[in-house]
Amino acid sequence: MKRKSTLIVIxxxxxxxxxxxxxxxxxxxxxPPPVQRAVHEHTKGxxxxxxxxxxxxxxxxxxxxxxxxxxxxxxxLDKTGxxxxxxxxxxxxxxxxxxxxxxxxxAAGGKITKVEMVTKGSSVSYEAAxxxxxKKVEVEVNPDGSSAK
Numbered sequence: 001m002k003r004k005s006t007l008i009v010i011x012x013x014x015x016x017x018x019x020x021x022x023x024x025x026x027x028x029x030x031x032p033p034p035v036q037r038a039v040h041e042h043t044k045g046x047x048x049x050x051x052x053x054x055x056x057x058x059x060x061x062x063x064x065x066x067x068x069x070x071x072x073x074x075x076x077l078d079k080t081g082x083x084x085x086x087x088x089x090x091x092x093x094x095x096x097x098x099x100x101x102x103x104x105x106x107a108a109g110g111k112i113t114k115v116e117m118v119t120k121g122s123s124v125s126y127e128a129a130x131x132x133x134x135k136k137v138e139v140e141v142n143p144d145g146s147s148a149k
Contacts, residue, residue, distance in 0.1 A: 023052040023063065035062050038081030042066075046073065072116075086119045087127070095126055098145030103128045106139045 028036060028051060039051070039062075046066040054061050061084060064075040071089040078084050092100060092115050103112060103126070110132030118125045118140075125148045126141045140148035 023054045026051050026053045026062070031062060032079055032081075034081035035077055035079065036081075038077050038083070039064050042075055042083070072114075084120065087116045088119075090115055090117050090126075096143055096145075099126045099141050099143060102141045102145040102147075103130075103139060106130065106141075107132065109133070110137075 028039065031039065031051065039048075042064065043066055046068045049065040049067060049072075050063075051065070052063045054063060060079055062077045062079075064077065066073050066075070068088075072087075073089065074087045075083055076085040076087075092103070092112060095103075095115060095117070103115065107128070107130045110130045112128055112130055113136075114129040116127045118127055124143055126143075128139050128141070130137050130139060142148050
């Protein structure tokens with residue numbers, strides 16, 4: 001019976017990884033050529049911190065972690081080198097007032113440690129990392145201040 005339970009747990013973990021993605025560090029030389037070209041193009045003037053390959057819902061993406069002017073900027077590229085998503089660290093005071101208000105409300109009694117603007121195609125949302133009562137939480141907010149989740 002114990003063997004069967006272990007197998008079920010391993011199978012469930014495997015399904016979760018394939019559904020929600022799992023990052024694997026990767027080297028520049030191991031990226032497909034179109035992705036290598038895109039990384040070189042999009043990292044001019046940036047400090048490259050890391051590269052990883054991830055599979056989300058059966059699709060392969062490449063994450064490019066960079067630092068630009070002291071702020072993080074992460075790009076998610078598909079296998080053709082097309083930018084799928086950009087997460088860029090921004091100052092709390094630079095975001096739209098409804099977003100700032102919503103984040104501050106959700107952080108009440110806690111500390112906002114990071115705010116990122118997330119761009120997927122023409123869609124923009126904001127993510128904030130908050131430490132509250134010793135726990136780290138992340139909130140997602142739409143440009144109008146409504147919850148993105």
